[in-house]
Amino acid sequence: MRIALPGGDxxxxxxxxxxxxxxxxxxxxAYAAAHVTADPLGDNTPGSPAVVDWETTLRFRRHLxxxxxxIADAMDTAQRNMGLDWAATRELIQRSAAEAKxxxxxxxxxACGAGTDHAPRARTLDEIVAAYTEQIETVRDAGAxxxxxxxxxxxxxxxxxxDYHRVYGRLLTQTDRPVxxxxxxxxxxxxxxxxxxxxxxxxxxxxxxxxxREHAPMVDGVKVSLLDxxxxxxxxxxxxxxVRLYTGDDFNYPSLIKSGSHALLGIFDAIAPAAxxxxxxxxxxxxxxxxxxxxxxxPLSRKIFETPTYSYKTGIVFLAxxxxxxxxxxxxxxxxxxxxxxxxxxxFRLADRAGLLVDPELAVYRMRSLLAVNGx
Numbered sequence: 190m191r192i193a194l195p196g197g198d199x200x201x202x203x204x205x206x207x208x209x210x211x212x213x214x215x216x217x218x219a220y221a222a223a224h225v226t227a228d229p230l231g232d233n234t235p236g237s238p239a240v241v242d243w244e245t246t247l248r249f250r251r252h253l254x255x256x257x258x259x260i261a262d263a264m265d266t267a268q269r270n271m272g273l274d275w276a277a278t279r280e281l282i283q284r285s286a287a288e289a290k291x292x293x294x295x296x297x298x299x300a301c302g303a304g305t306d307h308a309p310r311a312r313t314l315d316e317i318v319a320a321y322t323e324q325i326e327t328v329r330d331a332g333a334x335x336x337x338x339x340x341x342x343x344x345x346x347x348x349x350x351x352d353y354h355r356v357y358g359r360l361l362t363q364t365d366r367p368v369x370x371x372x373x374x375x376x377x378x379x380x381x382x383x384x385x386x387x388x389x390x391x392x393x394x395x396x397x398x399x400x401x402r403e404h405a406p407m408v409d410g411v412k413v414s415l416l417d418x419x420x421x422x423x424x425x426x427x428x429x430x431x432v433r434l435y436t437g438d439d440f441n442y443p444s445l446i447k448s449g450s451h452a453l454l455g456i457f458d459a460i461a462p463a464a465x466x467x468x469x470x471x472x473x474x475x476x477x478x479x480x481x482x483x484x485x486x487x488p489l490s491r492k493i494f495e496t497p498t499y500s501y502k503t504g505i506v507f508l509a510x511x512x513x514x515x516x517x518x519x520x521x522x523x524x525x526x527x528x529x530x531x532x533x534x535x536x537f538r539l540a541d542r543a544g545l546l547v548d549p550e551l552a553v554y555r556m557r558s559l560l561a562v563n564g565x
Contacts, residue, residue, distance in 0.1 A: 192553050194534040195565065201553070205544030207462030213257040214468035217446060218433065220259045220300060221457035221464070222266035223250055224505050225273060225281060229517035239268075239277040239521040246281070247288050249514050254292045256465035258457060260285065261336060261412075263328075264302040265377060266455040268502055270341065272522025275307035279327055286331035300334035300369055300453075303327070311342040314352060318359050325364070335368040336412065336453075341380045350386030350396035357400055367409035369435065369453070372397065374415040376498040390420060398427055405429040412437050412453045416498075418445055425450060439494045439501070443483035447471065455501060456490040459508045460545055489539035492532070500527040504536050508545070511537065511552040518559065530563050 190201045213219070226249065227233045231240025253260055262285045263269060263278050273281070282301045289295040305311055308320035317340060328335050337360065347353055361368070375382040385393040385400075401408050410433030413421055418441040425434040435453035436445045446452055446468075457464045463482050470478040493504035503524055510518040519525055528536075537546075537556050546552040 190549055190553060192537075192556060194537065194556075194560075195531045196534065199538050199541070201541050201546065201549045202544065204547060204549055207466055207544075207547075209255055210257045210465050210469050213259070214465075215472045217468055217471065218259065218435070218451040219257075219457065219464065219468055220261040220435065220453040221253045221461055222261040222264050222453060222455040223253060223458050224502060224509065225267045225277075225521065226506075226509070226515045227517075227519045227521045229519045233272075233519065233521045233523060235272075235523045237522075239273050241277055241281070241521070242515070243280075243284060245515045247284060249509065250285055250288055251292075252514060253458070253461050254289070254298060256461045257468075258461055258465065259297070260289075260299050261453050262299055262301045262333070264336065264338065264371075265373065265499075266458060266502060266505065267302075268521055268524065269302060269304065269338065270306050270378065271499070271502070272520070272524060277521075278306075282328055282333060283331045286333040289333070295332040296334050296366070300336050301328045301331070302336045302338040302371070304338035305340040305342045308342060312346060314343075314346075314355055317343050317346075317356055321356070321360055322363070325360070329365070334366075334409075335364065336371050337368050338371050339373045339378070339381050339384055341378070344381050344384055347386060350392075350399075353384075353386050353396065354400055354403075358404065361404040361407045364407050367407050369410050369412055370397075370401070370408060371412045371437075372414065373437075376416060376496070377414055378499060390415070390417075394420070394424060398424075401432060402429055405432055408432050410435050410451065414438065416440050416494075421445055421450065422448065439490050440487070442490070443467070443480070443487060447476065447479060455505060456486070456493065458505050459493065459540075460486045460489070460543070462547070463543060463545060485543040486545070489536065489543050489545070492535055492539055495532075500524075503528040504533070507533055507536060508540055511540070511555055512545075512547050513551050518555075530560070530565065533559070
């Protein structure tokens with residue numbers, strides 16, 4: 190089957206049939222950071238409150254669980270700080286945790302982001318702690334695990350590492366079970382530049398490690414999204430025993446997972462069948478098979494996460510639409526317009542080469558429709 194795309198015609202490969210695993214991976218813990226599906230009839234124009242298609246959003250979570258993956262929900266992949274307001278976020282947390290009960294313990298299967306985005310006017314450390322606490326309680330009440338997301342409000346007022354330690358120290362002493370700490374780099378959110386108290390990564394890392402060592406019993410792991418593999422390896426080696434490193438490096442994840450990192454990745458939303466098969470090969474010690482499966486997904490991921498990296502959600506949702514997980518290529522905050530037609534055409538090519546267009550006829554039909562709407 191051939192399709193005319195900007196940049197040249199593309200001949201599709203034979204579709205790959207990905208077997209669902211009998212259960213989750215044994216050698217690594219793997220979270221897919223999941224997107225939300227916008228209601229195509231809702232007013233999801235920029236600046237409007239999010240209108241979510243809940244049935245389709247939850248169906249996609251069942252798809253991820255069926256491949257043995259855990260879900261990181263209500264995080265940046267779900268458009269936190271980029272259109273998903275607190276009312277929709279709270280409902281997403283509650284609905285996802287309730288849905289997880291059909292598959293097991295929500296505290297294991299779902300970890301939800303808790304942050305301060307509902308309190309944009311927070312200007313003191315006490316107000317930031319209160320904002321975090323409200324969201325943590327929402328996640329706890331739903332029965333899910335907690336990911337402490339980076340706070341734009343804290344980044345704006347913190348005078349140095351000591352302010353981060355004051356806020357996180359208070360949160361970690363009042364939590365009832367270990368949490369995941371999230372270090373999101375400025376390529377994902379420019380407002381988080383200098384997080385942990387310094388624009389120098391080495392100094393910020395020293396501050397981060399000091400916090401973790403002081404509160405290690407209450408830190409399940411750290412999710413690092415800096416797109417720097419060497420830094421991640423050094424940080425992983427420096428963590429206290431029992432604290433996991435969850436890679437958030439959507440450029441270098443196959444080698445980092447193979448060398449010992451666990452995973453909490455937005456790209457796993459789009460490559461779930463391949464990711465599950467790769468992790469199964471890793472469980473079996475079949476490193477050649479692992480590389481054979483995972484390596485072709487890297488060009489796709491690097492394209493989806495190319496600069497500006499924070500627009501990666503568009504490619505994630507685009508692939509969900511191509512693969513029939515949702516009926517419309519539309520996003521909250523109008524974010525479907527964040528990538529160009531040439532960009533999306535290359536995503537199509539690379540997804541096919543990785544064996545991730547599960548129904549080529551549907552994918553081609555939808556791609557042609559998108560091209561036609563854009564005058565091509």
